[in-house]
Amino acid sequence: MKRGVLYCTIFVFISMLLIPFVSAARDIEPVVSTDWLAKNMNNPKLVIVDIRKVEDYKTGHIPGAVNVFFNTWAVMKTGLRNEIPPLDDLADIIGSAGISPDSLVVVVGDADLPPNRSGITRVAWTLRYAGIENVAVLDGGYDKWKSDKKPLSTDAVKPKQTKYQVKVNEAIFAKKGHVIGAIGKAVIVDARGADFYEGKQKLDFVAKAGRIKSAVNLPAMAAYNKDGTFKNRKELSDLAAKAVGTDTSKEIIVYCDTGRLCSVWVFIMSDVLGYKNVKSYDGSSEEWMKDPNAPTEP
Amino acid sequence: MPAELKYKAFLVDKKLIDADPHFVDGCASCHKGDEKGVSREKAHAGFVKRPSSDLKICGKCHDNVAKTYKDSLHFTTAGLRHGVSGRFSSKEQKIFDEKVFQKSCRSCHASCGDCHVMSPKIGGITTGFIKNHQFVKKDDGKTCAMCHGGRVYPEYTGDYGGSADVHYQKGMTCLDCHKKAEFHGTASVYKTKKEVKEKPSCTGCHKIGDEKTEKAKTSHAQHNNRVSCYACHSGGTYRNCYDCHLGKGATSKPGFILGLSPRDKKTVTTLRVIPTVRNTFKAAGIAMEKYDALPNYWDAATHNIKKRTERTRSCEICHVEKQDFLTKDKLLKNGSKANELLLYTPKPIK
Numbered sequence: 001m002k003r004g005v006l007y008c009t010i011f012v013f014i015s016m017l018l019i020p021f022v023s024a025a026r027d028i029e030p031v032v033s034t035d036w037l038a039k040n041m042n043n044p045k046l047v048i049v050d051i052r053k054v055e056d057y058k059t060g061h062i063p064g065a066v067n068v069f070f071n072t073w074a075v076m077k078t079g080l081r082n083e084i085p086p087l088d089d090l091a092d093i094i095g096s097a098g099i100s101p102d103s104l105v106v107v108v109g110d111a112d113l114p115p116n117r118s119g120i121t122r123v124a125w126t127l128r129y130a131g132i133e134n135v136a137v138l139d140g141g142y143d144k145w146k147s148d149k150k151p152l153s154t155d156a157v158k159p160k161q162t163k164y165q166v167k168v169n170e171a172i173f174a175k176k177g178h179v180i181g182a183i184g185k186a187v188i189v190d191a192r193g194a195d196f197y198e199g200k201q202k203l204d205f206v207a208k209a210g211r212i213k214s215a216v217n218l219p220a221m222a223a224y225n226k227d228g229t230f231k232n233r234k235e236l237s238d239l240a241a242k243a244v245g246t247d248t249s250k251e252i253i254v255y256c257d258t259g260r261l262c263s264v265w266v267f268i269m270s271d272v273l274g275y276k277n278v279k280s281y282d283g284s285s286e287e288w289m290k291d292p293n294a295p296t297e298p
Numbered sequence: 299m300p301a302e303l304k305y306k307a308f309l310v311d312k313k314l315i316d317a318d319p320h321f322v323d324g325c326a327s328c329h330k331g332d333e334k335g336v337s338r339e340k341a342h343a344g345f346v347k348r349p350s351s352d353l354k355i356c357g358k359c360h361d362n363v364a365k366t367y368k369d370s371l372h373f374t375t376a377g378l379r380h381g382v383s384g385r386f387s388s389k390e391q392k393i394f395d396e397k398v399f400q401k402s403c404r405s406c407h408a409s410c411g412d413c414h415v416m417s418p419k420i421g422g423i424t425t426g427f428i429k430n431h432q433f434v435k436k437d438d439g440k441t442c443a444m445c446h447g448g449r450v451y452p453e454y455t456g457d458y459g460g461s462a463d464v465h466y467q468k469g470m471t472c473l474d475c476h477k478k479a480e481f482h483g484t485a486s487v488y489k490t491k492k493e494v495k496e497k498p499s500c501t502g503c504h505k506i507g508d509e510k511t512e513k514a515k516t517s518h519a520q521h522n523n524r525v526s527c528y529a530c531h532s533g534g535t536y537r538n539c540y541d542c543h544l545g546k547g548a549t550s551k552p553g554f555i556l557g558l559s560p561r562d563k564k565t566v567t568t569l570r571v572i573p574t575v576r577n578t579f580k581a582a583g584i585a586m587e588k589y590d591a592l593p594n595y596w597d598a599a600t601h602n603i604k605k606r607t608e609r610t611r612s613c614e615i616c617h618v619e620k621q622d623f624l625t626k627d628k629l630l631k632n633g634s635k636a637n638e639l640l641l642y643t644p645k646p647i648k
Contacts, residue, residue: 053455054469055439069455072467076460076534085461089606093467156469 028104028134030124030271031230034148037062037106037138047099047159051109051123052142062108062145063153066097070109070119073126074260080286081205082122082258084173090130091166098159099127101167104134111141111228114221114261122263125280128271131167137267140229147227172270174253174279176287176294183214183295186251187244190215191262192285199298203257206285212255213295218243220256220264233272240269248275255281255288307426320433328355350410360410363482367410370483371491378403380489381596382574387587397582406445413441413481420444438472446472448550449537449570454601459534459552463603492561500527517610526567526597529556533604540630542573556616557624557640559597566642569624570598576632593636595624616644 029036040046041064048065050057057067072093077083084090099105107124110116120137127135138145146152174182182188190211195201197217202209211217222239225231231239244252252275256262259282270278281288288294302309315321326333328349335341349355353373357364371377379399383391412418414433417425417440428440443451451472456462465475475498488494506522509515521530535552542548555569572594579586609615616623620643629637 053439054466054471055437055443057469058471067469069462069466071456071460071462075456075462081460086606089604092605096468 026134026271028106028136030136030267031139032106032136033139034145034150037145038150043104045102045104047097047103047105049097049099049105049107049123050142051107051119056110058154058156060146060152060154062142063151063155064157065108065153066157066159068093068097070123073123074119080258080283082260083282084126084129087166087168090126091164094127094130094132094166095162095164096159098162099132099164100162101131101133101164103132104136105132106136106138108138108145109141111143111224117141117224117228118220118261118264121267122260124267124271125172125263129169129172130164131169135271140227143228171277172266172279174281176281176283176291178279179212179253179255179281179288180294182251182253183212186253188212188215188281189218189243189252189254189262189265191218191220191254191256191265193219193221196257196285202285202289206257207289208296210289210296210298211285212281212288213297215255215297216243218254218265220261223264223268230268230272236268237273240265240273240275244269244275248273249277250275251277251279253279253281255284257285259284309430310427311430311432314430314432318432348409348411350412350415351407353410356410363410366483366485367481368483369485369487370481371488371494372408372481373483375403375407376488377490378406381572382592384592385574385586385589386584390584390587393582393584394579398579398584408445412445417441418444420447436473442472449539450601453536456602459536459602461533461602461604463533463601464605465603524565526559526565528568528598528600528603529566530609531603531605531607532568532600533602533607536568536570536598536600536602538571539573540571541575542578548573554622555595555624556622556642557595558642560593560595560636560640561597563639565597566644568598568600569595569640570600571630572596590635592634593640594630594633595637595640613647617647620644 032040037048041048041062046064048062050061050065050067051070051073052061052067053069054067057065061067073085074082075085077085085093105124105127107120107127109120109123111120120141124135124137140147179188190197193201194217196203196209197211197215197219199210218239223230223236230236244250252269254262254266254269259280262280262284266278266280269275289296324333325331329346330349331342331345332340335343346352353364353368367373379395383394386394408418414428414435415431416427425440425444428434428437452458454463454466454472456466477496477498479496480494484496486493486495491497506518507515509518517530532554535554537550538553538555539548539550553571555571556566557569559565559567560569574594576586576589608621615621623644624637624641626638626641
């Protein structure tokens with residue numbers, strides 16, 4: 001009997017790992033394939049948001065996709081890069097893209113370079129912050145769509161505007177004060193490359209090299225295959241487990257330099273892998289390293 | 299890397315040559331050289347890299363455009379000359395025209411091909427053909443964005459300053475506002491872009507009195523003709539260049555400055571630092587005898603417009619805190635005496 005229960009448990013666990021990108025509370029998978037998107041393009045609830053530059057969008061895009069460039073979703077605020085726009089602006093941006101609370105949103109961008117890849121998850125996270133439940137990203141981005149020879153359009157889409165009311169999801173957002181208090185309690189994840197984590201390198205606008213005290217390293221780009229698609233669920237799960245453990249109820253705070261790169265693991269851990277308490281520290285190193293009282297290492 | 303990949307941006311598509319009437323008279327009709335030359339040297343003897351710098355070439359068929367384009371600011375670059383000439387004595391002006399303007403400033407003029415065939419060279423570098431030597435009608439991202447890639451285009455997309463202009467957010471690119479007549483010119487000869495009658499204005503689309511909210515209506519009525527649209531709706535910092543030709547190269551940093559427009563000394567607007575310093579033209583033997591006649595700040599048509607900004611959200615930002623206004627202590631050190639004419643202190647709200 002005991003052996004039967006054990007086999008059953010193992011079967012369920014393995015099945016979960018094999019099913020790609022499942023999330024029970026959603027009406028759309030968090031990561032959708034180009035085939036899925038091609039089959040579901042006529043769903044009236046679907047809104048494809050293309051975050052590439054306007055010029056690139058005009059050259060060619062997924063039919064029906066609306067264009068809202070990344071720099072609209074993440075703005076300079078109080079001297080910090082890549083911040084969430086003021087909420088009234090955010091409501092306008094979402095509304096002008098034709099998004100409603102019940103929309104199924106798929107975010108699309110280039111998936112060639114790290115900033116472009118993380119731009120996609122950053123916009124997805126911003127939409128989740130604004131209260132949109134059903135947000136997905138296109139696996140492999142626009143590059144995969146093109147290489148798969150899916151249909152393209154050059155007709156700019158003018159969406160029907162909605163009046164969107166932002167319902168802030170504070171549970172996925174961490175301010176500096178919260179992070180300071182969470183040192184030693186929550187798992188703090190540095191999503192930058194190893195050289196940045198180890199303090200050997202820093203960006204010009206970050207005041208000093210190093211990391212937040214107690215942070216573990218889980219580089220954002222480790223989540224991707226060479227072609228910009230995500231690694232499979234088992235690989236992602238193993239990477240996450242190695243860095244933050246398997247306790248899905250534990251608080252996890254992810255940061256990087258500006259709050260863009262870290263969105264990759266915030267999105268994967270919370271929306272793909274089922275970690276229940278994952279926050280992005282949006283101010284990230286740009287804010288942290290300016291503060292002489294914020295604990296750092298090495 | 300195979301040569302065809304390395305030089306991909308510079309290769310001409312054979313199919314295109316057969317299909318496009320521009321090539322009907324052969325490459326040499328524009329580029330000269332010797333089509334019968336069997337060696338590289340012979341074939342390229344007399345080769346013209348930028349044939350459309352000579353407007354007669356395009357003018358053979360596009361006579362109407364060539365006629366007006368010769369006086370367009372994009373071709374004459376007269377704005378660069380007149381922007382600084384107010385600082386020169388007449389003797390210095392002659393030296394400037396010969397030694398600086400013709401040899402340096404004029405090299406930035408846009409030929410027809412810079413907008414319609416090949417992305418313009420910036421600092422000696424071009425990204426190649428816009429589309430395989432095809433003659434394209436427009437491609438803002440590969441043409442306008444190159445020459446205006448320092449102070450306008452990246453501010454418009456938000457890559458500099460950190461927040462995209464609301465018009466870019468809505469999918470508009472340069473040529474949605476700036477119309478053909480601005481580039482191709484009209485019969486008018488302009489000295490600076492400020493004189494260009496064909497340039498767009500905010501109120502051309504956003505009529506005063508058509509506002510959706512009472513707050514906007516009141517605010518626009520109150521500030522109309524006294525404060526420029528940019529002053530309130532510029533969404534953040536923009537690039538300011540400093541210390542040109544001080545021997546160490548110009549530097550730039552983001553900033554946001556409000557003051558009186560040097561054009562009329564009465565409209566409050568966004569100001570951008572001009573990097574011309576007292577010894578900018580020292581190497582050319584120009585001391586700028588009338589340096590103090592012009593200020594070190596020009597009114598800036600910032601391309602980072604937002605519906606809401608700190609200043610549209612709160613009157614106190616200007617009228618109480620006087621944030622970002624140019625003050626005497628903020629003026630550039632050893633700057634022009636004319637800078638003081640741009641200072642403005644906002645009045646308290648009655």
